Amino acid sequence: MSEAQGHGRGADGSAKPSKRDALIEAAFELFTAHGFEQTTVDDIVRLAGVGRSSFFRHFPSKEDVVFPDHEGCLAEMTIFLQEGSGTEDPVIRVCDAARLVMRMYAGNPSFAVQRYRLTKSVPGLRHHELSVVWRYERTLADYLRRRFAHRPDGTLRADVIAASVVAAHNNALRTWLRSAGQEDPSAHMDHALRFVQNSWGPEGEARSADEEDTDDVVVLITKRKAPMWRVVRGIEATLDDR
Amino acid sequence: MSEAQGHGRGADGSAKPSKRDALIEAAFELFTAHGFEQTTVDDIVRLAGVGRSSFFRHFPSKEDVVFPDHEGCLAEMTIFLQEGSGTEDPVIRVCDAARLVMRMYAGNPSFAVQRYRLTKSVPGLRHHELSVVWRYERTLADYLRRRFAHRPDGTLRADVIAASVVAAHNNALRTWLRSAGQEDPSAHMDHALRFVQNSWGPEGEARSADEEDTDDVVVLITKRKAPMWRVVRGIEATLDDR
Structure with a gap:
């Protein structure tokens, strides 16, 4: 899903900017010039040269015009997760699903950066964004809950991993936006x-041929009752020492 | 912080219901009888028998009256995290900070359950709650960022662990509310x-005396290049086999 040529997904597939694109462009021009709160939907439709009903056909609210691509991306993520054969590693699968969101942002960097600055400065938009992020997290968690249904703590594991993936994604996204x-x-x-x-x-996890070549063996001796984190730390220290 | 006797924190420390308590009680009575959207701030102040300005002195908005204790709990969490000596295990510290939120809910179970049902059915409240949860998560993440400042990936580690703790907390809280x-x-x-x-x-991690008694030794042999999760799984399988 390339966003480089704009946000439109016109039914005719034409490159000509759609009404939707015109509304987004007008909205951001006004938000940047006068501020989000000071801009009305009437101002936006006037600049875009379209009717007021057109606006609400495309966007439920003024907030939604700031996040025009998330509905499409959520739908894409849902399909991607449904399409799996059910044998993929579930953690890798949700990581790949999260990459779809980053790809959407990266498809239109200047728009993404403009929106980032706007969202940071308007609390109402920040709240709206949180509800979008929450829907991505629910989508990932629902998939993981299905995949972990047979495991003890399946729901807990699903919720915690989904939250971890979203937090890691957002950390990387913010680094890139900054x-x-x-x-x-x-x-x-x-x-x-x-x-x-x-x-x-x-x-x-794929292993390349040259990794195979340098393969060797580690012997770890630990007390049976040592907590797992201490065992892992011991192994990490040994593995780093090469 | 016991909530069992109501939500008030009157300056005089009296057990008599404060204006704040009266507003909360009136609001929930009306929300339950007529719905959240259908109830106005005027309805609430009329039933509570207080002035309109009293309402806005205690609550910035109608949404805030549904979450009357979160500001206090956030302040308590911030102080708890600041008060540490800086040598505590950071993960245990944020888990203990998260327990403060659960304690607030558990202090007044009937109110917590009533609010849970209300929040589930009103999207506006759900959004408001997300912004509250986000502030808890930021508070935990900011603490962890300071504690992990010297580590590679400190910020990433902080954000992911804070999100994990919040997700685990919310999973347990929902189970209890249900x-x-x-x-x-x-x-x-x-x-x-x-x-x-x-x-x-x-x-x-505290170890009890009888655990010490059964202590013995595990020898694990693994390929040096084996991914950590595979090593951990091997150890877990060995440890379970007793």
């Missing part, structure tokens, strides 16, 4: 999501 | 937070 969209978004995202995957145990 | 406040809230909370602590490695 670079004014100049840095490589996928490098930040890969790093943050790998951090989560390492905590929760992804299946099917 | 039991209509009948079950033991701390048992649910201990279980959920232990799940997070086991993932992130709490320091200072």
Whole structure:
């Protein structure tokens, strides 16, 4: 889903800006010039040259015009999670689902950065954004709950992992937005999501041939009753020492 | 902070219901009878027998009267996190901070359950609640960012752990609320937070004397390049086999 040419998903597939695009463009021009609170829907439709009913056909509220692509991205994420064969590693699957959100932002960096600055300065928009983020998190958690249904603590595990993935995603997204969209978004995202995957145990980690070549063996001796975190720390210390 | 006797924190410390308590009580009576959207601030002040300006002295908005104790709880959490000596295990510290929120709910079960049902049915309240939850999460994350400032990925680690703790807390809280406040809230909370602590490695885990008695040794042999989750799974399998 490339956003580089605008936000429209016109039924005719034409590159010509749609009414929806015109409304978004007009809204951001006014928000930037006069502030979000000071701009009315009437101001937006007047500048865009479309009727008031057109606005509400595309956006339930003035807040929604600031986040025009999230509905589409949520739908895309839902389909992506439904489409799996059910044998994929669930943690990797939700990480890949989260990447769809970053891809949406990265498809239109200047818009993403403009919106980031606007959202930071308007509490009402910040609240609206939280409800969008919550819907992504619910979508990921619902998928994980299904996948973990047979496990003890399946719901708890699902909720905690979904929250971890969203937090890691948002950390990487903010880092990229603060670079004014100049840095490589996928490098930040890969790093943050790998951090989560390492905590929760992804299946099917690919290993390259040269890793195989340097493979060797670690012997760890620990007290049986040592807590797991202490064992892990011991292993990490050993593995780092190479 | 016991809430069992009401929500008031009158300057005189008296048990007599304050104007604030009267407003909360009137608001919930009206919300339950007529619905949240259908009730106005004027309706609330009329039933409570106080002036309109009293309402706005205590609550910025109609939404805030539904969550009357969160400001106090946030302040308590902030102080608790500041008061540490700086040597506590940071993960255990944020888990204990999260317990303050549960304690607030558990102090007044019937009010907590009533609010849970109301919030579930009114989208505006759900959004308001998300912004409250977000402030708790930011408070925990800010503390962890300070504690992890010297670590690589300190900010990422802080954000992910704070989100994990909040998700685990909310999972336990919802389980308790769905039991209509009948079950033991701390048992649910201990279980959920232990799940997070086991993932992130709490320091200072207490070990009882009889655990010491059964102490013995595990030898694990693993390939050096094996991913950490596979090593952990191997250890878990070994430890379970007793």
